[in-house]
Amino acid sequence: MRVHSLISDYLHEIMTDSSSSEGGTVADYIPELKKMDPNLLGIALCTLNGHLYSTGDDTAPFTIQSMSKPFVYAAALKEHGLDKVLDVVDVEPSGEAFNELSLDDETGRPLNPMINAGAIAVNQLILGEEAAVEDRIAHIRDFFSRLAGRELEINQRVADSEIEHADRNLSLAHMLRSYEVIQDSAHDAVRGYIEQCSIEVTVRDLAVMAATLAGGGTQPVTGERILSPAVARQVQAVMASAGMYDAAGRWMTTVGIPAKSGVSGGMLGTMPGQLGLATFSPPLDKKGNSVAGARIFQNLSQDMGLHLMSTEPYGIQTVRSIRTARNYTVVRLQGYINFAAAERFVSRIGEAKIKTKSFVLELARVSGVNGVGRRMMLEELRRIRNSGVEVWIFDPENVLPDPDLGDGTYPRKQSRRAAFALLDDLRRSASTPTE
Structure with missing residues (x-):
């Protein structure tokens, strides 16, 4: 995997x-x-x-x-x-x-x-x-x-x-x-x-x-x-x-x-x-x-960020949903993304086996990302992109600034209007959420 x-x-x-x-x-x-x-x-x-x-x-x-x-x-x-x-x-x-x-x-x-x-x-x-x-x-x-x-x-x-x-x-x-x-x-x-x-x-x-x-x-x-x-x-x-x-x-x-x-x-x-x-x-x-x-x-x-006295929050279910619509796979995350949360995200992507032409990572309900969580998410996006899938990101609160995939390239930024239109399609779609 x-x-x-x-x-x-x-x-x-x-x-x-x-x-x-x-x-x-x-x-x-x-x-x-x-x-x-x-x-x-x-x-x-x-x-x-x-x-x-x-x-x-x-x-x-x-x-x-x-x-x-x-x-x-x-x-x-x-x-x-x-x-x-x-x-x-x-x-x-x-x-x-x-x-x-x-x-x-x-x-x-x-x-x-x-x-x-x-x-x-x-x-x-x-x-x-x-x-x-x-x-x-x-x-x-x-x-x-x-x-x-x-x-x-x-x-x-x-x-x-x-x-x-x-x-x-x-x-x-x-x-x-x-x-x-x-x-x-x-x-x-x-x-x-x-x-x-x-x-x-x-x-x-x-x-x-x-x-x-x-x-x-x-x-x-x-x-x-x-x-x-x-x-x-x-x-x-x-x-x-x-x-x-x-x-x-x-x-x-x-x-x-x-x-x-x-x-x-x-x-x-x-x-x-x-x-x-x-x-x-x-x-x-x-x-x-x-x-x-x-x-x-x-x-x-x-x-x-593993120090027992660290104030970094954790424990919330990271992946809200994984759905498909209009040949897009849309993954919606929530909460604070530390190592444990990023590991959950990456493992769920591996289980989902993306077959669409495009992939959208939606971060509207993400409150923050620590260093290792950022590195893991961006590396996973790079690997998805290298598998031939177009990668998009919807990050209205800019919780993942400067999302360089490690090789000087970036995922495509999805506008608020386009993202909401896609999410509306998802809500009307018969596609079943995987999480």
């Missing part, structure tokens, strides 16, 4: 611009991770209607590592409810590294489920304290597979390698046992947590899993309702405040996307009500976050 090419080209451009990031080293405290190719780089984006776009090394497998934490937290919330989970782990930012040996001074609980101590405690909630490690991990793997929409497997080599070098996590587990936060043996608790982190995914899987959270718990590709909206909201709220560990504050002010990173080089993010994002690049900064991944997220946030 043409939309895949357009948006994948855009993602490739962002990825190429961000790949010049220098610095960072591949995680070496897990021997198997040290073997990863530092040149791997991929990016994926999944919308809430299940459209998945990706580029680069988008099918390269890697272990999910700490990016498993939001999803196991979601599973625990689904199974036990918020109050029971709060008895075990709090939701406060720690301001400390992911593997810090610290608990709340008063309660003895880990400060949040995104640090290792909190994740080990949350892992123990799955299927209850008496569950065998094998049963718990099988349940988590099945849950992750439903989130991704395909069967996922554990990379046992990575799991075994990490277990052999798990002294720090064993210390955390012993500390949790001493405060009676967990009841299992320290070794079994750490083994369950490490195998959870060793489930293998691709950047495409992560984007779909993130979009499930962004969509309030509905898997966008399969349509399965996996989580309640309340659980999805709770998980994303904790990601926003603690997902990037001791860099969470700076991340939220500069990037503004609820996110979670992993030492394998992956990074996922959610834009509630819009989409899920994921990147993969193994070299990490001193905080344990992917250098190139962080740069990609920052560039996408700025270019697409």
Whole structure:
């Protein structure tokens, strides 16, 4: 479909611009991770209607590592409810590294489920304290597979390698046992947590899993309702405040996307009500976050207006109608055109398969267009024009000024009188709107 090419080209451009990031080293405290190719780089984006776009090394497998934490937290919330989970782990930012040996001074609980101590405690909630490690991990793997929409497997080599070098996590587990936060043996608790982190995914899987959270718990590709909206909201709220560990504050002010990173080089993010994002690049900064991944997220946030605190409106149904009359295909848009809205426009055009000699884009009810929305609309008009279709635009409020199609050419401007005559024909036409 043409939309895949357009948006994948855009993602490739962002990825190429961000790949010049220098610095960072591949995680070496897990021997198997040290073997990863530092040149791997991929990016994926999944919308809430299940459209998945990706580029680069988008099918390269890697272990999910700490990016498993939001999803196991979601599973625990689904199974036990918020109050029971709060008895075990709090939701406060720690301001400390992911593997810090610290608990709340008063309660003895880990400060949040995104640090290792909190994740080990949350892992123990799955299927209850008496569950065998094998049963718990099988349940988590099945849950992750439903989130991704395909069967996922554990990379046992990575799991075994990490277990052999798990002294720090064993210390955390012993500390949790001493405060009676967990009841299992320290070794079994750490083994369950490490195998959870060793489930293998691709950047495409992560984007779909993130979009499930962004969509309030509905898997966008399969349509399965996996989580309640309340659980999805709770998980994303904790990601926003603690997902990037001791860099969470700076991340939220500069990037503004609820996110979670992993030492394998992956990074996922959610834009509630819009989409899920994921990147993969193994070299990490001193905080344990992917250098190139962080740069990609920052560039996408700025270019697409994705900052959570942005005032750009979104959510309105973009395409009012697609109709034909007098050998014209007329597409009427409405609302504010950001990335999500432009993606909807481009995908609907691809589905409509234009067969008329002329195409009219009507923007009378469009309130505004951001940078990436403009680029996507104009590129789609250029591709329609290059397919041999005459392109017109009706823009009475001039919301799309200087509509250069990227090669110095412009769509033809339709006068108000001609546009209203055509729209009147549409109203009297027997043509059925497609949206």
